Amino acid sequence: MNRRDFIRTTLAGAAILPSASFPFSVPGLADEGGRKRLREIGIIIGDLAPGPFNAITDVRGVRVGHETIIKGQGRGAARTGVTVLLPHEGNIYEERLFASSFGLNGWGEMTGLAAIEETGLLATPIFLTGTYNVGIVQSAASAYLRKTNPRLGLSGGTVHPVVAECFDDFLSDTSSRPIFAKDVFTAIENAAGGPVAEGAVGGGTGMTSFGFKGGIGTSSRKTKSGFTVGVLVMTNTGGRDQLRIDGAPVGREIRGYEEAEKRTKSIILIAATDAPLLSYQLKKIAKRVALGLARVGAISGTGSGDIILAFSTANRVPRVPPGPVQDIRAVNDFLITPLYQATVEATQEAILNALTSAGTVVGKDGNTSYGIPLDQIERIMKKYRRLGE
Amino acid sequence: MRGEKNSITDVSGVRVGHLTFQRDLEGPSGDMIAARTGLTAVLPSLMEKELRFFFSTYALGAGLEITGFEVTEDFGYLNSPLVITNACNLGKAYNAALSYGFTLKRGEIWPPVIIGLNDSYLNEMDRECLEEEDILETFRRATDGKVEEGSVGAGTGLRALGAKGGIGTSSRRVIIGEEEYTCGVLAASHFGNAGGANGKPPTELTGEDEGALILVTAMDVPLLPHQLQRITRRLVARMDAAIPSESFSDEVLGATFTTANAMTISEEGPPEFEFRSVADHYLEVITAAACRAAEEAVVHSLLQARPVRGRSSRTLETISPERLAGIFKNHE
Numbered sequence: 001m002n003r004r005d006f007i008r009t010t011l012a013g014a015a016i017l018p019s020a021s022f023p024f025s026v027p028g029l030a031d032e033g034g035r036k037r038l039r040e041i042g043i044i045i046g047d048l049a050p051g052p053f054n055a056i057t058d059v060r061g062v063r064v065g066h067e068t069i070i071k072g073q074g075r076g077a078a079r080t081g082v083t084v085l086l087p088h089e090g091n092i093y094e095e096r097l098f099a100s101s102f103g104l105n106g107w108g109e110m111t112g113l114a115a116i117e118e119t120g121l122l123a124t125p126i127f128l129t130g131t132y133n134v135g136i137v138q139s140a141a142s143a144y145l146r147k148t149n150p151r152l153g154l155s156g157g158t159v160h161p162v163v164a165e166c167f168d169d170f171l172s173d174t175s176s177r178p179i180f181a182k183d184v185f186t187a188i189e190n191a192a193g194g195p196v197a198e199g200a201v202g203g204g205t206g207m208t209s210f211g212f213k214g215g216i217g218t219s220s221r222k223t224k225s226g227f228t229v230g231v232l233v234m235t236n237t238g239g240r241d242q243l244r245i246d247g248a249p250v251g252r253e254i255r256g257y258e259e260a261e262k263r264t265k266s267i268i269l270i271a272a273t274d275a276p277l278l279s280y281q282l283k284k285i286a287k288r289v290a291l292g293l294a295r296v297g298a299i300s301g302t303g304s305g306d307i308i309l310a311f312s313t314a315n316r317v318p319r320v321p322p323g324p325v326q327d328i329r330a331v332n333d334f335l336i337t338p339l340y341q342a343t344v345e346a347t348q349e350a351i352l353n354a355l356t357s358a359g360t361v362v363g364k365d366g367n368t369s370y371g372i373p374l375d376q377i378e379r380i381m382k383k384y385r386r387l388g389e
Numbered sequence: 390m391r392g393e394k395n396s397i398t399d400v401s402g403v404r405v406g407h408l409t410f411q412r413d414l415e416g417p418s419g420d421m422i423a424a425r426t427g428l429t430a431v432l433p434s435l436m437e438k439e440l441r442f443f444f445s446t447y448a449l450g451a452g453l454e455i456t457g458f459e460v461t462e463d464f465g466y467l468n469s470p471l472v473i474t475n476a477c478n479l480g481k482a483y484n485a486a487l488s489y490g491f492t493l494k495r496g497e498i499w500p501p502v503i504i505g506l507n508d509s510y511l512n513e514m515d516r517e518c519l520e521e522e523d524i525l526e527t528f529r530r531a532t533d534g535k536v537e538e539g540s541v542g543a544g545t546g547l548r549a550l551g552a553k554g555g556i557g558t559s560s561r562r563v564i565i566g567e568e569e570y571t572c573g574v575l576a577a578s579h580f581g582n583a584g585g586a587n588g589k590p591p592t593e594l595t596g597e598d599e600g601a602l603i604l605v606t607a608m609d610v611p612l613l614p615h616q617l618q619r620i621t622r623r624l625v626a627r628m629d630a631a632i633p634s635e636s637f638s639d640e641v642l643g644a645t646f647t648t649a650n651a652m653t654i655s656e657e658g659p660p661e662f663e664f665r666s667v668a669d670h671y672l673e674v675i676t677a678a679a680c681r682a683a684e685e686a687v688v689h690s691l692l693q694a695r696p697v698r699g700r701s702s703r704t705l706e707t708i709s710p711e712r713l714a715g716i717f718k719n720h721e
Contacts, residue, residue, distance in 0.1 A: 119669065120615035225660065276661060279615045280465040321668035324566030325611055328664045333464060334656045 035199060035359050036374060038245075038352045042387055043377075045246055045352070046345030048338075051220040054349070055196045056230030058220040059272040061088040061313055064232065065191030066202025066216070067183045078178035079171040079363040082137055083202030083216055084187045085126040085232060085270060087311055093149045093159055094319050096121040099311035100279045102286035104293070108266045108305010111138055112162035120279030122311045123319070124161040125188070128203035128216070128234040128268055130168040133179045138163045140184035156319075164307060166236035166266040168206030171363025196232070199358030199371075203234050206363060209267070209354065210251055210297070211240025211259040212372040213361055217354025221342035225335075227275035229342035231289065231350040237267040237304050242297035245352060245377065248384035251297065254376050260369040266305035267293065269347060275339055276314035276329035285310040288340045292347025392560035395685075397573030398533045399560040400607040402434040402648050405575065406531030407542030407556070408523055411697070414513075423700040425512040428474040428482055428519060429542035429556055431575055431605050432531050433467060433646055436489065439496035439653055441466040444646040445617035449629045451640035453601055456483055457500035465614025467646050469501045470528055471605055473543040473577050475512065476505030478519045485524035492525070496655070504642065506579055507599040508546030511699025536575070539693030543577055546699060549600075549690075550581040550633065552708035553697055557690025561678035563610060565671050570610045572678045576686035577603040580641075581634040600639035602632060604683050610675055611649040611665035621645045623676045628683055631717050645679075684717040 038045070039054065051058025063086040071078040087097055099122035101113055111134065116122055124145060129137045141161035146152045152159055168174055187202065196218045198204075204215025214237075220230040240259045243251030269289045277285065286308040293306065300306045315328050331339070359371040381387040392399025408428040416422045433442045444467035446455060454476060455461075457469065470489070474482045483501045490498030508514060539555040540547075547554030560573035583598035604624060612620070621643040629641040650664045667675075691708045698704040 118619065120613070278465075278613055278664075280463070284463065317666075321670075323668075324568070324671060325665050325667050328613065328666045330662050330664055332654055332658060332660055332662060334654055335658070335660055 035357050035371060038349055038356050041356065041374060041378060043245060043381060045349045048221040048223065048342055048345055051222055051228050053195050054220055055218040056220060056232040056272050057193045057196055058228045059230045059274050059313055062230065062272050063191040063193050064196045065187045065189065066197055067187035067190065068201050068205050069178055069183060070205065071178055075365060076173045076176060077364045078173060078176065079206035079361055080130040080133060080168055080174065080178060081202045081205040082133065082179060082184055082187045083128040083204065083234065084191055086191050087122060087125065087272065088313050091148065092125060093123050093145055093152065095316040096123045096319065097311045097313060098277060098279045098282060098315055099309060100282035100286055102283060102290060102308045104290045104306040104308065105300040105302065105304050107303050108165065108307050109134055110162060110164040110307045110309065112160040115160045121317055124159055126270055126309065127161065127163040129163065129165055130172060130174050130203065130206060131165040132174045132177050134163050134165050136177060136179050136181065137184050140181035143181060144185065144188060162309065164268040166207055166234055166268060168236065170208050170261040170367050171361055171369055172206035173364050198353050200361050204354065207234060207236035208261040208369040209235040210238035210243040212355055213358035213369040215354050215358045217350040217352065217357065219346040219349035219353055221346045223338040223342050225338065227273060227339060229271060229273045229339055229346055231346040232270045233267060233350045233354060235267045235351050235354045236265045237306065238298045239264060242299060244297040245381065246386045248381055248386050250377060250380050253380045254373065257370050257373065264301040264304045269293065269308045271310040271343055272313065273339065274313050275331050277312040278330045281331065281336065282310040282312060285339065285343050288343040289347045292344040293351065295344065295348050296351050390562045392562060392571050392573060394535055395560055396536045396558045397431065397560060397575040397605065397607050398536055400571045400573045400609050400648060403573065403607045404432045404531035404533045405536045406430045406527040407537055408519060408527040409541050409545050410518055411545055422513045424518045425546035425697055425699040426475045426478065426508055426518065427542045427545040428472060428478065428524060428527060429544065429577065430470040430472045430527055430531060431607065432470045432528065433607065433648060436493055436498065437495060440651045441468045441654055442646045442648060442651050443612060443614050443617055445614055445621045446642065446644045447618065447621040447625050448640055448642040449625055451599060451638050453640045453642055454479060454505040455502065455642065457502040460500050467502060469498050471644060472503045473603055474503065474505060475508045475514055477514050477517050479503050479505035481517055481519055481521060482524055485521045488521060489525055489528050504603055506543065506577065506601050507596055510548045510597040511697055511703060511705060512546035513700050538689050540695050540697050544690065544694065545697065547577060547579040548582055548705055549578040550708060550712060552691065552712065553694035553705040554578040555690045555694035557686040557688065557693060559682045559685035559689060561682045563675055563678045565610065565667055565674065570608060572606065572608040572610065572675060572682055574679060574682040574686045575605045576683060576690050577601065578687050578690040580632055580639040583636040583638045598638050600634065600636065602628060602639065602641045604628060604643045606643065606645040606679050607648065609648045611667055612647045613664060613666045616666065616672060617645050617647060619672055620676045620679060624679045624683060627680050631684065633716060688713065688716065
């Protein structure tokens with residue numbers, strides 16, 4: 001099977017199982033064929049309704065693309081990739097968006113952060129990848145931005161692409177850095193609105209979270225005023241016993257699976273909204289993302305790089321201003337709370353979608369990260385009366 | 390170019406009030422206690438309307454108190470008089486600002502933004518001496534006219550560079566595109582008293598040496614909170630480098646607001662605001678104007694400070710012209 005086929009099967013919801021070399025029997029593999037999103041199991045988080053795709057792409061103009069890299073088995077196996085988020089349909093370098101970040105625990109990398117915190121503006125696409133891929137992805141992102149903005153580096157100044165990482169070394173030989181600039185360009189070409197592939201895909205291919213296979217997840221919420229908040233995560237964090245779904249201690253009650261990886265290693269969370277928010281307001285959105293993370297049980301351990309970035313697509317701030325003063329819209333701070341609710345709900349569901357969507361992946365040295373058993377989730381959620389009989 | 394009054398009150402709507410408290414009180418055992426303190430309030434507008442102003446603070450700090458800090462950091466706006474007083478009277482001033490809001494029958498004034506300094510070199514600072522009624526009167530009588538400078542208000546007991554410190558103000562006009570704006574600074578000078586400059590630690594640090602340069606900057610330039618933050622950081626960094634003090638015990642605190650983009654905000658709406666924002670590449674012009682005004686405000690605060698004799702028979706004289714000359718190399 002070549003790489004493209006792997007991607008296709010991943011998108012179809014199947015597990016990445018190099019079956020020929022699969023050395024031992026795995027309990028609960030019966031449900032591996034049909035990975036589902038959380039809502040498809042019947043589990044509803046919160047009160048607000050999601051947008052049409054229940055994805056960050058419900059924020060109009062936001063596009064997401066993946067490139068998944070799967071090479072070899074056993075020693076030196078690569079299970080990695082890159083996910084790109086294009087914040088609007090125009091040229092983000094020329095037409096910037098208000099943005100802000102919140103570092104819940106700083107043991108991680110998000111390049112471009114200093115410029116965002118200083119200027120309050122996002123001026124680049126956002127890339128999610130494995131830890132040691134950051135330099136290569138940043139370099140490719142920079143090349144892409146120079147190509148699409150010929151003034152860049154000369155009269156146009158410099159740009160600082162946002163590239164964030166989680167450590168995917170359990171499943172991937174990450175120090176070999178098995179990614180090339182062309183993979184980054186492919187991810188950009190793949191970027192589209194509509195449904196977003198989740199689980200073991202793109203930057204999430206090698207991630208493990210709450211003791212099971214993690215990766216990319218997304219969700220959205222609409223507020224009564226008609227605004228949308230969308231969240232996209234790349235999750236590699238959390239211990240199995242910590243996992244909670246809608247308050248139920250699901251992680252503690254799952255039977256039979258060996259915890260794949262006990263060290264907690266980061267989550268990157270991106271929130272997008274079409275509500276007109278200024279950067280100080282987006283800082284507050286970013287903090288609410290942390291609350292969503294807490295509600296699925298994460299405690300943000302010392303080795304976890306839990307970095308949150310929030311942006312709004314409503315106001316565009318041109319790099320070359322047409323005049324000295326620009327009109328800017330902003331939501332009344334006293335009416336902003338529904339956006340916080342949307343953020344907390346969408347964050348939880350995005351993280352849980354990553355888990356329920358990701359099938360089992362066998363990676364480097366035969367290390368195995370199991371897809372969380374959906375039948376057991378159903379059983380436990382029924383026990384705690386979060387699901388009807 | 391300076392504003393008409395060369396004062397923070399050149400920014401339309403901005404008013405300043407001083408409460409000077411300079412008395413010899415009889416102590417419990419018949420001894421005399423020297424009170425040399427006061428309060429200075431900068432009011433961003435007539436407080437009759439419940440207006441909020443985008444606001445930002447930044448400090449290269451020694452640990453001065455500034456109340457309302459969390460709302461400032463999180464929401465980026467000011468809904469209070471901006472008050473400088475000594476740390477001992479801070480609670481009283483805080484409560485008076487709340488009372489002021491209630492007496493106005495407007496929405497609340499909250500959170501009060503009160504900055505507390507240490508004026509204990511000249512002032513018997515171990516007691517609260519300001520009265521709420523006097524503070525309220527100071528808010529009511531605050532003027533948009535000429536501002537008294539030197540040993541007045543919060544400047545009464547201040548000390549700078551071993552001489553008398555005080556309050557000073559100055560303003561500059563800023564041209565952006567076709568529009569002319571005004572930027573005014575009110576400075577409280579209380580720095581350069583601890584030893585240990587030139588990379589050497591002080592031999593002895595006492596509470597009296599806790600210094601501060603407080604720069605309240607008002608402007609009518611349309612800016613958003615993160616832009617005010619950028620300007621304030623630069624202003625503070627530049628002034629920290631400009632004053633002849635290298636002591637960690639001197640805090641340089643910037644508190645900057647703009648009267649443009651003022652809003653009346655409530656849960657009843659409006660759902661959205663339309664703000665205006667100057668393009669980022671004008672921030673330098675604005676910061677330079679603020680720096681020039683800040684330097685001149687500091688010069689005024691020292692030049693205008695008449696001598697004050699305070700506790701323990703200490704007297705601080707007006708700074709000598711020689712000492713003052715060349716304090717800011719860039720100053721015109």
